[in-house]
Each structure stands twice: as structure tokens, then as C-alpha cells.
Amino acid sequence: MSDNNNKNGTQIKKGTSKLMSIAPTKRSRLFQWAQDKGYRNTFFANAAGNTGVIISGIMEGNWGRAASPAMGLVRNAGAGAAMDKLSAKFSKAAVLPFFMAIPALTNIPMAVTASTVPERIGAMVLIAGYSVKAISSTITYNRMKKADPDNVNKDGIPTKIVKGMSKRVGLDLNRGKRYRYLRRKTRKARNRSLDTIERSGHLMPAILLVRGTMRTWDGILRTDPAAIGGGLAYITGAVSMAMGDMGLRREARQVIEASNQSNAPTHKSGRSP
Amino acid sequence: MSDDNEFSEILDNEIGYIVFVTGENQNNEMCWFYASIAPSKYEDFKQAESSGEYDLADYGDVLMSGSGAAPPEDVRRKMEQEYGISDAFEQDYQKVVRKLSGLKF
Numbered sequence: 001m002s003d004n005n006n007k008n009g010t011q012i013k014k015g016t017s018k019l020m021s022i023a024p025t026k027r028s029r030l031f032q033w034a035q036d037k038g039y040r041n042t043f044f045a046n047a048a049g050n051t052g053v054i055i056s057g058i059m060e061g062n063w064g065r066a067a068s069p070a071m072g073l074v075r076n077a078g079a080g081a082a083m084d085k086l087s088a089k090f091s092k093a094a095v096l097p098f099f100m101a102i103p104a105l106t107n108i109p110m111a112v113t114a115s116t117v118p119e120r121i122g123a124m125v126l127i128a129g130y131s132v133k134a135i136s137s138t139i140t141y142n143r144m145k146k147a148d149p150d151n152v153n154k155d156g157i158p159t160k161i162v163k164g165m166s167k168r169v170g171l172d173l174n175r176g177k178r179y180r181y182l183r184r185k186t187r188k189a190r191n192r193s194l195d196t197i198e199r200s201g202h203l204m205p206a207i208l209l210v211r212g213t214m215r216t217w218d219g220i221l222r223t224d225p226a227a228i229g230g231g232l233a234y235i236t237g238a239v240s241m242a243m244g245d246m247g248l249r250r251e252a253r254q255v256i257e258a259s260n261q262s263n264a265p266t267h268k269s270g271r272s273p
Numbered sequence: 274m275s276d277d278n279e280f281s282e283i284l285d286n287e288i289g290y291i292v293f294v295t296g297e298n299q300n301n302e303m304c305w306f307y308a309s310i311a312p313s314k315y316e317d318f319k320q321a322e323s324s325g326e327y328d329l330a331d332y333g334d335v336l337m338s339g340s341g342a343a344p345p346e347d348v349r350r351k352m353e354q355e356y357g358i359s360d361a362f363e364q365d366y367q368k369v370v371r372k373l374s375g376l377k378f
Contacts, residue, residue: 009338010306010329015296015322020358025289025309025334 285311289333291356292318295342305344307337307352 289309298304310318310333321327329335336356337348344352352358 009298010335011299011326012294012296012304012306012329013298013301013326015294015327015329017292017294017319017322018360019290019363020293020307020352020360021291021356021362025286 285313290315291336291352291358293344293358294322294329298340302340303342304338304340305342306335307344307348307356307358308332309334309336309356 290312292308292310294306294308296304306329308329314332318327318332321332337344337352339345339348349358
């Protein structure tokens with residue numbers, strides 16, 4: 001048995017193959033991140049299908065069309081109604097793995113922010129480079145957009161966040177000053193989230209995320225599902241849902257169920273933070 | 274770099290399709306491989322396979338390999354642990370793809 005990539009020994013005749021899994025490559029930034037964090041290999045391997053889903057979430061607009069042929073896909077997707085159709089067709093258990101991948105691919109606070117289902121989630125993942133900064137800032141930015149118009153500075157930047165205002169999230173790449181301002185505002189909250197989750201164990205991000213997302217499914221925090229639906233329509237999304245159906249998420253789901261029945265930490269308002 | 278190529282590269286860097294391959298080597302001996310195929314090359318890989326002879330290394334990274342028709346049990350366990358391989362994966366995956374293909378987006 002060998003464990004190498006010697007080209008001379010890889011010529012195959014009359015070969016047959018079977019797809020066994022989808023997994024991060026060793027050079028994956030996600031993989032490196034998980035390793036650095038000390039996440040268990042098994043958990044990470046099980047999250048592999050979801051990795052693809054997140055990447056498929058990036059497939060909006062031109063990128064979506066670009067990715068289709070690359071992955072052997074022909075279906076164009078991204079319609080806003082896709083998620084409605086998917087959630088009607090499939091069980092929550094089948095769709096949830098998509099969301100559970102978010103903290104694994106990005107960083108833990110993404111789990112928190114995903115409670116509102118970012119409408120351009122893929123773009124954020126990519127642009128943030130798996131950093132939480134842009135994501136957290138985006139959330140706050142959208143809160144600020146709805147801030148009290150009487151509390152703005154001379155540049156029109158809101159100076160006060162009105163509690164409980166955030167219902168939607170999005171990404172504005174041209175936010176400039178406002179972005180920098182808001183990034184400062186979110187730093188403390190982000191660090192708090194990290195501390196909490198780091199202490200809670202490796203599955204905690206998924207728990208937080210799913211809890212938040214369930215609320216979305218219940219219609220409370222629902223936002224434009226186009227990106228999500230588009231991502232799910234791709235083959236990697238299909239794989240993830242297959243994995244959900246197959247029960248490979250069993251471990252995570254057990255913890256989630258246990259969490260839902262316990263007094264797991266939630267935001268004091270009763271909503272996900 | 275165009276968006277198309279850039280995306281393809283990102284994808285190939287991040288995930289691989291883990292396949293189990295059996296066949297004959299150049300000496301006509303049975304051999305097996307676990308390989309990670311780049312998503313952008315998966316279709317080409319399947320075509321090459323059906324053509325009869327190909328070089329696995331052209332399509333991705335060989336993770337494990339050996340002689341014989343099947344890997345030892347410890348290798349299989351290691352692959353399960355590290356890559357989450359499952360015999361039922363392809364079947365279940367195709368089932369869901371069929372489900373999805375019935376949806377109109």
C-alpha cells in the first residue's frame with residue numbers, strides 16, 4: 001500500500017470508480033482553518049458535503065453560470081422562490097445541513113449572523129475570505145440603515161442602533177466610511193460571541209446556527225432566499241441534502257435536539273443574537 | 274483571470290470528489306486507489322474511465338493506493354474517518370439529484 005501521488009503508478013486500464021464522498025482538499029483554506037481550530041477530523045469530514053454547498057452559495061449571477069458547466073451541472077438556478085419550493089419538498093433535516101456548514105467554512109460568528117439568512121451569503125463568504133469581519137459588519141450596517149434618522153452625524157452615518165431593528169441583512173460593497181465605522185462598532189460583540197462558542201465545544205456553532213435558522217423557517221426573520229435557493233439547486237447542495245437524508249448529520253442533530261430541549265444559551269431577548 | 278476560471282480554481286482548491294477506483298495497472302495486475310478528483314475534472318474523469326485507459330493523476334490527487342481488488346480494512350477505516358467515505362454515498366446522492374431535477378426553478 002502506498003500513500004503517494006506517483007504519476008507513473010497511476011495508469012489504469014479497465015477501471016471502474018465509485019463516488020464515495022465529497023471532502024475538503026488538504027490545501028483547502030477551510031481545512032486549514034478547522035485544523036488550526038483543533039476541530040475533530042470526523043466532524044469536519046462529515047461537514048464535507050456542506051462545504052460544497054457553501055461554495056455553491058457563491059454561485060450567484062455570473063459565477064453561478066460559470067460554475068454550472070465546471071461541475072457538470074446544467075440547471076440554472078438562483079430564483080427567489082427556490083427556497084420555498086425546496087423547503088416544501090424536503091424536510092427541514094435535509095435542508096438544515098446547508099446552514100450548518102456556515103460556521104465550518106467561515107468562522108463561528110457567522111453562525112450567529114446566519115440567523116437572518118444573509119441574502120448574499122455566498123458573496124460574503126468569498127469577500128470576507130472566511131473572516132468574520134465583513135459579515136458582522138454587514139449585519140450591523142443593515143441595522144444602522146434602519147436607525148433613527150434623528151441620530152445621524154453630518155455624513156449621514158447613523159450614530160445609534162435601535163434595538164431589535166435588524167430584520168434583513170445584505171452586503172454593500174461600496175459602503176466606505178460607513179463600513180469602517182460599523183466595523184469598529186461590531187468588534188466587541190464579535191469577540192463576545194467567539195468566547196462563548198469556543199468554550200462550548202465544536203458543535204456549538206451548528207447548534208446556534210440551526211436554532212437561528214429555524215426561526216427563519218418559521219417566518220420570523222425570513223429574508224430574500226435567492227442565494228440560498230440558488231446554492232441548494234446545485235449538485236453540491238444536492239449532496240449535502242443527501243447527506244442529511246443519509247443521517248450523516250446524526251451526531252449534530254442529536255446535539256441540536258438535546259440543545260433544543262435544554263436551556264442552551266440564547267440571546268436574552270429570546271431571539272438568536 | 275476570468276470569473277469562470279477563478280471560481281473553478283477556488284472550487285478545486287476547496288473540495289474534492291472522493292472516489293474509489295479499481296482496475297489494472299500497466300503490468301495487468303489489479304490495483305485500487307482512493308483519489309480526490311477536482312470537481313472541474315470530474316466529468317472528464319468519468320469519460321476517460323469509459324474510454325478504457327487513463328492516468329488517474331491527470332484528474333486529481335491519489336490519496337491511497339495498493340495492489341489487489343480491495344483495500345485493507347485499516348485503510349478503509351482511515352478513509353472513513355478522514356474523508357467520510359460511504360458505500361451508499363453515490364446512490365443516495367443520485368437519488369437526491371433526481372429529486373432536485375424534478376423541481377422547476
